[in-house]
Each structure stands twice: as C-alpha cells, then as structure tokens.
Amino acid sequence: MRRRTVLAAFAAAPVAAVGACSSGTAGTGDTPGKSVTNDVTPTARDRLKDGGQLVWPVADIPANFNFLHLDGTLRDNSDIIFALMPSMYLNDAAGNSIWNRNYLAREPRFDTAPRQVVTYRLHEKATWNDGTPITFADFESQWKALNGRNPAFKVANSNGYQNIASVTRGDTDSDVVVTFAQPYTDWQSIFAPLYPKSTTSDPETFNNGWTKRMPGPTAGPFRFAALDQTARTVTIERDPAWWGNPAKLDRIIYRGVDASAAADAVANGEADFYEIAANASLYSRAMQMNGRVNLKRAGAPFYRHITINGARPHLADVRVRQALAMAIDRAAIARALLGPLGFQPQVLNNRIYMLNHAKYRDNAGNIGAYRPDAANALLDEAGWRLSGTTRSKNGAALTIDLVISAGVAESKVESELVRSMLARVxxxxxxxxxxxxxxxxxxxxxxxxxxAAFTWGGRPYPISINQSIFAEPKKDANGQLAVQQNYARSGSAEIDDLFRAATAELNPERAAEMANRIDGKLWQVLPNLPLYQRPDVWVVRTGLVNFGAFAYASKVYEDIGWLA
Structure with a gap:
C-alpha cells in the first residue's frame, strides 16, 4: 500500500528509473525539477562491482518495522522495508505504474464490469525466504487486517483496502482475485508492500511483532542481518533465496546520523550520501567536497508544512486556525529557505498536487495570503483579546506549543520565523x-x-495517499479516536465524501477536478498550512550509481552499487 510517508530529519521518495542524469548545481531562478525525470546515474548491471556495501544514513532506528502499522510510516522504515518485501507494482520517474515481473507472472487483469476485479498471477518462484510460497492467502490476510473492520489492528490507513469486497483463490494458490465493492482508481497502489500471513493474521503480531526486530519472513533481494540499538544501525544483506537478479551490493548498513552531522559523515567515510533538502549549510558543504561527490536533483512530491492540532481546545475554533495561517508570511519563509540554494522561492498553495504537477492549482484564496490585519480581526471575533503583547480569553493566554525535530535546520529556521510572525498578532x-x-x-x-513542522513525502498516487491524512477521525468500536495519519485531528464529512468520490472515479480528469475541490475545502478547515515544495537534492559519493534523486521512481535495490 502506498501512503504519504513522513520525512522527519532526512527525506526521499520511493523504483525503476528512467531519466536525465546530471551532476550540476542549482542555478538562480530554478523551480522544482520536472517530475518526469530523475537523477540517479542509470548504469547497466554489468558495469557494476559485485560486492561492497552502502552506508545509508537515517534519522534513527524505526520504532516499528511493520510499514503497515500506525508507527511504521516513517521514510527511514520505507527505505529499509522496500528492499525486503514484495510490491505488485513499481513506478517510473513520472509516476507511471509498472507491474513487477519479480513477483507477477503476467500483467494483472483489470475488469470493470459488472464490478471492478483485479486478478494477479504470481511468479512461479515467488516464495518467502523461509521457503513458504507466496499465495492468495497472504493477500487475503493483509486485506482483512487493513480494511478497517477490526480495530485491534492499529493500521496507518485503509486506503483501497476498505473498497475491497473479497480476496479469493483463483484457479490455483498463485492466482489472486480481488473484487471491489466500490471502484478504486489507484488499485495499483495496494499490496505494496505485502507482508506474510503470519504477520497480518494476528493483531498482536501485527502491532508488536516487528517492534525493534524483524521476525520475517521476507521476500526481496535483501534479507535482515543485524540490528544494533547501541550503534544505531540496521544491516541487511544479499538474500540467496531471492529468485530475481542478485543484489550487486553485499549489504546495506542503515546508520543513525543526526541531520546536522550528515555532511561530516560523508566527508569522513561514515556514510555514502546525504540529503540537502532546504539546508543551505549542507549545500555549502557539498561544494567543498567537489570531486568526491555528485549533486543529484529531481522533482519529487515533498512539501514542508505545519500541522495544526484541531483537538487542542484553543485550536478547535477554525477561526483561530485561519487567523494563525494569515499571520504567517509563507513567502518570507520560502525566501529564507529556498533562496540560499538558488531556487526560485514559491509558496505551495495545494496539498494534493505539487507545483510541478500538471494538475496543480492555487486553491489558497484569502486564507493563504499574508494578512496580519485580517488575522487580528478574526482573533478578536473568536474572543481572543489583546492584553499588552499577548492575547487571552477567559483568563488563559493564547500560546502555541510548536514541536520540531532537533537538528533539522529547516525546522529551526521555520520555527523562529513563525514565532516572530505570530508575536506580531x-x-x-x-x-x-x-x-x-x-x-x-x-x-x-x-x-x-x-x-508541528515536518515534511510530507508523497507517492505517485496523489489523491488516495492523502485520503488518510485528511479523513475526519472517528471513534472505533473501542471508543478510541482512530486518527490513522490525520495528526491534525480535524476534517469534515464533506471532505470525506469528496475523497470517496475522487478515489472511485476512474476518469483522471474528473478525479483531478474533485481533488482540487477537496484542497479548496481543506483551506477552509485548515488541518495544516503548506509552506513550500521542498527541493529533492542529494549529495552522492562518486562511483555510487543507480542511486540519487529518484523523483517518483521506485528504487531497484538489486541494481544499486559501485562502478567497477
């Protein structure tokens, strides 16, 4: 299942790459790169060394290696799990879906009448690395865990799975028949990754079985090798049970590296790449390592934003959320973060489509404009009166607890600017x-x-991946608020209805029109405030190929390696 991934300290997008290759620097006036290309130094496998290792910096060891779990959606976990687990579809740099020949014997059959039905024929060699065949039972079990009907499974989201009526056996155990109760336009996004039935058939194993460990089994070019909490490393190694092209690398070591130390780690040989994002200091360090590293750039669906917690009493009033948005000069923030990198500073006025997407539309209206006078008036209207330099209501001061990730330069700059701007109102x-x-x-x-200020990292399915982020939270059968990925805890029935209609619309033009209507409604509800599309810029050690700025493309882990 593809979902928006949280990018905490570093960031990236998820595999088959076609695209331009360059090692140049950003020029003045550059906008986000076109999403139809990426920058990964595409190189034939026979030109790569057999062996070696890649040291991959991550923010920290993931708390839960189950990517389907509520705690498992961090980008760092995605980068590990997709090297180990099956996905039925991959994506190219432009986001086009490509059926995965490693796991499927043929292109899935897609029928729409009388109901939407997708039929998969699994590859004859597709097995978990404990020798158990991958069968329809794994698909059926994952659907049952993720469809939202059993609250014991703490799922990140139910996108797509909630639309399914049944998953059944076809002619053989290798034939999987997925019948939808309601149409689902992004059906290629589900079962990615696919976990074994042993994980998804039991809530306890699903929720806790992959916490700080990997019980397996897995089914990819790599397998789990070691976890060292003290050294903050996860090691995966080439899996001899893999039936596809063998991994060129012997191993990948995911090492916890603080974002502020990323450049030093590469300079000292303790990591093989780092992400610049919108960090001018890291950009300057890359220039100092000229000759030892290459700069990689692409357009990708990452954006910086501020999530606003609507469950807090002082933020439950939408007028307060709207006033805070109008009091924040987003253009000034974009200039501060993007200007030093040579990118044209542009605010992002859409949560679903990025600036370089053909369907992008500015939906912000007055709420997205910097209007401090209007913000003051709206706060007055909401009963928050100015007393000295601070507003209060019923004896309580209007104060905001802004949480950021330590060591992330963008967050520090953004938060200080926001603090100064909101003080003015x-x-x-x-x-x-x-x-x-x-x-x-x-x-x-x-x-x-x-x-909370952080980055949302997207995937090639912009409508469906946002559904769980903005779905209005509701209490489950146990009386607990099921937020999925809606950390803002706000929404509306109208937005939910529009998402259901958009994800069921098989005509892409009509679906895009609905998506922009959704974003317009989100500007009124204001669960978050988009700031800017974040640059997809990477510093990669010279000689590392089939790796870099991926745009929308999936990573082909078995092809990543070092030039011979």
Missing part, C-alpha cells in the same frame, strides 16, 4: 525541539503538540 509561541526518534512516536502521533 499577540500569539506567544514556545518552540520545542525534540529528538528525531521521538518526534512522531511521542509527540505527533499521540497529539502531544499544538503545531
């Missing part, structure tokens, strides 16, 4: 910089914040 902001490893598990997911 009488709103006090306390900035809490928390450890990267705790940012989501201890603060964002449980709702322990007023505002």
């Amino acid at each position: 009488g709103v006090a902001v306390t900035v809490r910089a928390v450890p990267a490893g705790d940012m989501f598990s201890r603060y964002v997911i449980p709702g322990n914040f007023d505002m």
